Ligand SMILES: C=C1C[C@]23C[C@@]1(O)CC[C@H]2[C@@]12CC[C@H](O)[C@@](C)(C(=O)O1)[C@H]2[C@@H]3C(=O)O
Ligand SMILES: O=C(O)CCC(=O)C(=O)O
């Protein structure tokens with residue numbers, strides 16, 4: 001299905017950026033990547049009677065989080081009926097007229113489209129989204145005429161929340177942090193959120209991003225995508241495409257877990273490439289702490305300085321506001337770690353990324 005430009009007006013905004021951005025980054029060449037199989041983990045094993053099987057499963061989760069920053073899970077406890085129902089309600093929602101989506105108070109007025117802060121085409125995302133805090137998910141006032149969305153979204157959010165806490169617990173225990181702190185205790189309904197993503201077909205150019213390269217600013221994200229494909233992630237300095245698996249949810253480590261684990265787990269850059277003919281839908285659940293939570297590694301010496309989640313969000317927003325780009329964790333590197341343990345590289349989005357070397361952990 002090809003969307004007209006009026007809903008949302010992505011083509012207009014992109015065209016304006018093309019014409020008016022003076023200091024544009026180099027155009028990017030998109031090399032077509034092979035599809036990869038992310039590490040696939042069967043969560044059924046966590047309930048095994050055999051302790052060895054349970055341990056092997058937990059070890060696979062930690063290994064994937066450290067080597068890939070990404071993995072997929074099956075037998076995750078979220079039924080295919082719930083996923084299908086959620087998807088059909090999501091499609092109904094995004095089919096509503098632009099005016100309704102943007103201005104009728106739907107989902108806590110959290111509608112966004114394109115990239116309002118973009119100053120050049122490389123910063124533009126050909127997509128629309130709702131960004132709903134957990135506290136608002138079951139609030140009747142958020143749904144207007146979309147009453148049937150409320151029940152399914154409430155169940156879906158609860159299931160994603162439970163799964164995210166289970167995974168965070170396993171990852172924390174592996175660090176030996178569990179005695180000192182638990183992510184579940186600091187995570188907060190006001191900051192955890194569901195993001196409903198819609199990537200309209202983009203017939204004008206395969207060069208346009210569905211979602212610009214970024215890392216997630218949370219502990220971890222659980223993604224439920226459809227079968228269209230388009231998600232790519234950085235692996236060994238190359239973009240690889242994730243092959244959709246209808247039974248699996250994708251999990252990725254966010255910036256906060258990378259800092260908390262002193263770079264044991266990796267928050268990996270990812271992006272969505274646009275599709276010329278087919279609309280794509282995904283739903284992401286972001287596990288975040290309360291704004292005052294302190295993010296610090298218990299392993300010393302720390303690579304990053306201690307910061308609150310509020311500080312982190314504000315810094316990300318300020319960078320995006322001023323430059324169109326997120327800098328993220330490199331802003332919080334401790335002096336010394338920066339010189340001794342990092343190399344620099346330039347990502348596709350032309351952000352300078354600092355890559356702490358493996359020796360930083362010892
Ligand atoms: C322009 C941007 C906003 C964003 C960071 C980014 O550079 C690119 C992706 C955006 C995103 C998408 C997922 C999450 O909602 C988010 C909080 C994140 O970590 O990356 C947002 C960022 C944001 O809104 O600050
Ligand atoms: O839609 C996708 O596949 C990825 C979405 C994503 O990265 C995000 O919402 O942060």
Ligand SMILES: [Fe+2]
Pocket residue numbers: 214215216221270
């Ligand atoms: Fe993301």
